[in-house]
Amino acid sequence: YLIEKIRAAQWLIKSIEQRQKTIKKVMKSILHFQQNFFNHGVHHLQPLILRDVADDIGMHESTVSRVTQNKYAQTPHGIFELKYFFNSSISRGDNDIASESVKQKIIEIIANESPSKPVSDKTIVKVLQEEHDITIARRTIAKYRDMLGILSSSRRKKLM
Incomplete structure (x- = not known):
């Protein structure tokens, strides 16, 4: 009986x-892939998928997914769920940008808008294209805005 308990x-x-x-292993891989984020902040988050980390550490994607669930990392830029570091990419000229970085840019654009004349999703598309070389569809802006809990321009104007 005792031997059985010791083995258990x-x-x-x-x-x-x-x-x-x-x-x-997973965290070291995330650190490797997201080094710019850790050094410079959210705007430098790179596109990353579970497969990238899984291939890097020689494990299955499902293992990486399980390991990162409900786990957090304290960084110089705040505390983030490990899942935060995995995000899709959006075309940016000759390279890609992480969708989370685009969301941050949307937040900044809206934060700097005139309360009496809120910027539309179409205007956000134009600003991202002209100032940041990010090509993105208006409906994607609307989706991200909804995900961020930001009202449409017409609703933001009504709140005035």
Whole structure:
């Protein structure tokens, strides 16, 4: 009986150690891929998918997904869920930009708008194209704005 309990305890300890190693591998890979984010902030977040990290550490995507669920990292720029570092890309001239970076730019554009004349999604598309070389559809702006909990320009104007 005692030997059985000792084996169970050893198995549990080994499992916890393996989990820690996996989390550490995943985090090191995220640090590698998102180095610009950690050094310079949210605007430098790179497009990254689970497969990139999985390939980097030699594990399956589902393992990376499980490991990053409900885990957080404290960074110089705040505390972020590990899932935050995985995001899609949007075309930006000759390279891509992370969708989270685009969302941040949308927040900034709207934060700097005139309250009496809120910027439309179409105007945001134009600003992103002209000032940041980001090509994005108006409906994508609307989707991101909704995700961010930002009202449409007509509704923002009515709040005045």
